[in-house]
Amino acid sequence: NFYDESLLSLNETNRAREDLEEKLTFEDLQENGELREIARIETKQDMVDEMIKAMLLCHSCYCQFSKVKNRTLYKGVSPDDISILKGIRAIGYEFREDNKFFKSFSNSKGSLFKYNKVLDVQFSSSRAMQTIVIWDERINLYIAYFKGSDTKILGAQKKPVSNYVSKLMESTSAFARMGYRTLFYAVRYFTKDRFEKIHKEFSKRVEANTCPNKLNEFLAEEIECDMHVLGFVVMHDQLQSGVPKAIERIIKGGTKIWIVTGDKFETAEKIAFNSCIIKSFEKRISIRESFQDGSEELLSFLKNTNRYFNEGREYSILVDNSKFDTGYLFKNKELALSFIRAKSIVCARSSPKVKGLLVSLLRKCDFCVLAIGDGENDVTMITEANVGIGIFGKEGAQATQVADFAMGKFSKLWKLMQFYGRLNYMRTSKFTLIYIMKNIILMFPQCIYGFFAASSGQTLIDGFYISMFNTLWTLIPHFGMGVYDTDISYMTIEKQKKSVDNLKDSMKCVVRKVNKVYVDKFVRDNYWLLYHESQFNLYFSLTNFWEYYFYGILLTTLILLIFFNCTNVLSDSGGMIDYWQFSQMFFVFWVLTINIMFLVRSHTKDFFFLFLIVVGSLLPSFLSIYMYSNDSSGGYYQTLLKIFGQSLLLMYFVVCMVLVIIIDIGFKIFFL
Numbered sequence: 073n074f075y076d077e078s079l080l081s082l083n084e085t086n087r088a089r090e091d092l093e094e095k096l097t098f099e100d101l102q103e104n105g106e107l108r109e110i111a112r113i114e115t116k117q118d119m120v121d122e123m124i125k126a127m128l129l130c131h132s133c134y135c136q137f138s139k140v141k142n143r144t145l146y147k148g149v150s151p152d153d154i155s156i157l158k159g160i161r162a163i164g165y166e167f168r169e170d171n172k173f174f175k176s177f178s179n180s181k182g183s184l185f186k187y188n189k190v191l192d193v194q195f196s197s198s199r200a201m202q203t204i205v206i207w208d209e210r211i212n213l214y215i216a217y218f219k220g221s222d223t224k225i226l227g228a229q230k231k232p233v234s235n236y237v238s239k240l241m242e243s244t245s246a247f248a249r250m251g252y253r254t255l256f257y258a259v260r261y262f263t264k265d266r267f268e269k270i271h272k273e274f275s276k277r278v279e280a281n282t283c284p285n286k287l288n289e290f291l292a293e294e295i296e297c298d299m300h301v302l303g304f305v306v307m308h309d310q311l312q313s314g315v316p317k318a319i320e321r322i323i324k325g326g327t328k329i330w331i332v333t334g335d336k337f338e339t340a341e342k343i344a345f346n347s348c349i350i351k352s353f354e355k356r357i358s359i360r361e362s363f364q365d366g367s368e369e370l371l372s373f374l375k376n377t378n379r380y381f382n383e384g385r386e387y388s389i390l391v392d393n394s395k396f397d398t399g400y401l402f403k404n405k406e407l408a409l410s411f412i413r414a415k416s417i418v419c420a421r422s423s424p425k426v427k428g429l430l431v432s433l434l435r436k437c438d439f440c441v442l443a444i445g446d447g448e449n450d451v452t453m454i455t456e457a458n459v460g461i462g463i464f465g466k467e468g469a470q471a472t473q474v475a476d477f478a479m480g481k482f483s484k485l486w487k488l489m490q491f492y493g494r495l496n497y498m499r500t501s502k503f504t505l506i507y508i509m510k511n512i513i514l515m516f517p518q519c520i521y522g523f524f525a526a527s528s529g530q531t532l533i534d535g536f537y538i539s540m541f542n543t544l545w546t547l548i549p550h551f552g553m554g555v556y557d558t559d560i561s562y563m564t565i566e567k568q569k570k571s572v573d574n575l576k577d578s579m580k581c582v583v584r585k586v587n588k589v590y591v592d593k594f595v596r597d598n599y600w601l602l603y604h605e606s607q608f609n610l611y612f613s614l615t616n617f618w619e620y621y622f623y624g625i626l627l628t629t630l631i632l633l634i635f636f637n638c639t640n641v642l643s644d645s646g647g648m649i650d651y652w653q654f655s656q657m658f659f660v661f662w663v664l665t666i667n668i669m670f671l672v673r674s675h676t677k678d679f680f681f682l683f684l685i686v687v688g689s690l691l692p693s694f695l696s697i698y699m700y701s702n703d704s705s706g707g708y709y710q711t712l713l714k715i716f717g718q719s720l721l722l723m724y725f726v727v728c729m730v731l732v733i734i735i736d737i738g739f740k741i742f743f744l
Contacts, residue, residue: 123302126257127156128167128177129187130204130217132194135169144168150195151465152255152307175206190214191271191295197424197449199288200224200334203296205267214267218258218299221334223394223421225256230298237301244304244336251342253307253335258299270294309343314483316348321486323349323416325603330417332427334449337392340420344388349416355380355387362397363407370407377410386415394421402433412437428452444485445471461485490603495558498605501612502673503554505620510550510666512624513631514541517658520632533659537696545663548688549670552681559675623739627732631661634728656697661725663693665732672736 113119133148146154146167157167164180176186187206195202201220208215218225222244229237244254262270274294277287323329329349333340337360344350357377363370380387389411402408411417419430427443431453434441443450443457446465454460454475462472464480472478477488521532531538537545605611635658667685674681
């Protein structure tokens with residue numbers, strides 16, 4: 073048992089280790105005649121030496137000498153293997169070399185041991201075991217060492233189970249309750265003729281490109297069976313800094329959290345406590361056996377969960393998936409409802425296949441699922457989820473390679489979900505709704521004008537202006553608002569200073585639209601509670617769509633009434649404005665109206681956004697009119713001067729713009 077004093081309770085760890093040492097006696101080892109007679113294991117120290125030998129040989133690390141530290145460093149995919157080798161080095165044993173043909177290590181006396189490597193099958197999530205076979209000249213036998221989970225190793229041990237193994241199994245529960253993981257080691261001995269026959273058959277299957285599942289079955293039947301358990305190593309996974317706080321924020325935001333892990337039931341429960349997913353005052357319901365239709369266990373479970381729900385009490389469910397039928401969970405609607413109502417779920421002993429099955433079942437129930445993991449075991453779950461997130465860590469890059477997003481720390485998940493998630497939901501909703509409304513303002517006047525033009529096909533605005541509407545006149549400010557608009561910045565959230573007023577306004581909006589469901593839970597200086605905005609579709613819903621739709625029609629109708637009356641306004645020279653002047657005036661008014669909408673609905677009204685409006689929309693619009701006005705070949709000559717150089721028309725135009733601004737601001741205040 074290798075431990076870190078800064079992380080673990082030293083007294084508690086030593087107490088569990090001493091209890092195990094007291095239980096194990098010399099007579100327990102003497103029960104295994106094969107170990108005593110073939111491997112010459114006759115004392116406890118012999119068993120310890122064989123265990124250390126298994127740990128030094130059965131791993132996936134390699135050595136790399138560091139000139140800076142002037143010592144050998146261990147590199148590998150598995151952080152567990154690296155930790156184990158570092159722990160063994162602390163007691164005098166050091167792994168030396170690993171190549172295609174042999175592995176070697178030295179002991180505290182400096183003696184070098186080198187073993188020919190015959191077969192090395194690496195650990196995988198599907199096998200949950202690593203196997204290495206060496207040739208030992210001392211006893212003239214092939215020795216297979218195995219490393220894997222307790223269920224895999226104990227399930228393949230030689231029967232009957234000895235007292236030694238029974239006492240080991242009892243002690244694993246004590247370590248699991250402290251939050252530790254256990255990794256078992258075992259050994260099996262082969263005569264020369266028997267193993268060479270097995271190895272020859274295995275090589276043929278590999279050369280024939282036999283599918284991995286068939287190879288795993290062959291290994292399980294011929295090699296990975298009838299093994300002798302040597303012992304286990306206790307591992308501790310330290311939680312990253314900030315994980316409990318991040319989880320608390322996510323839960324407050326209305327998100328249900330499920331822990332789906334391959335660890336033991338007690339270990340998973342301890343991890344859930346340490347990460348604040350389960351609180352001490354909450355009611356916990358444990359499921360250790362699979363349910364049957366109409367069974368007393370199922371009826372009792374449903375009765376308790378319904379009572380807790382009706383009383384308003386929060387409860388969590390802990391499931392041992394090694395015995396529980398995951399598929400039955402969503403076949404029984406009442407059982408599924410009890411799981412969905414739970415504050416949190418902890419699923420222990422979950423294989424990669426079960427992880428993926430749980431995610432797919434939740435998606436079939438119309439839930440939006442986010443899966444996050446850092447290892448190969450989580451790949452299936454990440455690919456099945458609506459959103460998959462991989463964490464860069466010591467478990468390899470398999471999870472990050474298949475994920476939609478990748479991050480370095482779990483504590484930043486709340487920022488991705490609740491800050492960027494809400495922010496981009498708001499931006500996308502606003503972008504889509506304004507896109508709909510501005511195109512209504514573009515096309516509805518054309519439809520109305522068709523009646524006045526006797527359906528002749530004459531457009532109200534020049535065809536060039538219409539074709540460039542979404543690609544030039546309004547593209548840049550609209551796109552800029554969709555990617556740049558921010559109501560509350562992340563830095564402001566961390567400082568918790570200037571954001572209070574904005575948060576109050578947002579909270580009032582949320583409280584008004586959800587009928588005060590979460591009023592008592594809202595804390596004004598907690599940004600993550602605004603995540604409810606997306607859950608209740610406060611920015612993008614059918615109601616929002618029709619509000620923008622009818623507002624676009626209303627605004628267009630008002631503009632048309634104003635401008636049709638504008639044709640009766642006399643110019644300074646006493647003449648009426650012609651069709652082209654009316655069209656150009658309407659175009660300018662139309663572009664300014666769209667940009668006013670951008671300004672009114674944007675939270676970020678800084679210099680950069682104003683620059684996008686001026687350079688991206690207003691400047692190209694006026695340049696196009698200016699180019700038309702300087703064309704003396706047609707009837708466009710001096711159009712700008714004829715329109716805006718006349719005091720009455722200019723005053724009429726300004727009054728109309730002020731009216732539109734008042735209407736738009738009023739719409740935002742009372743409807744948005």
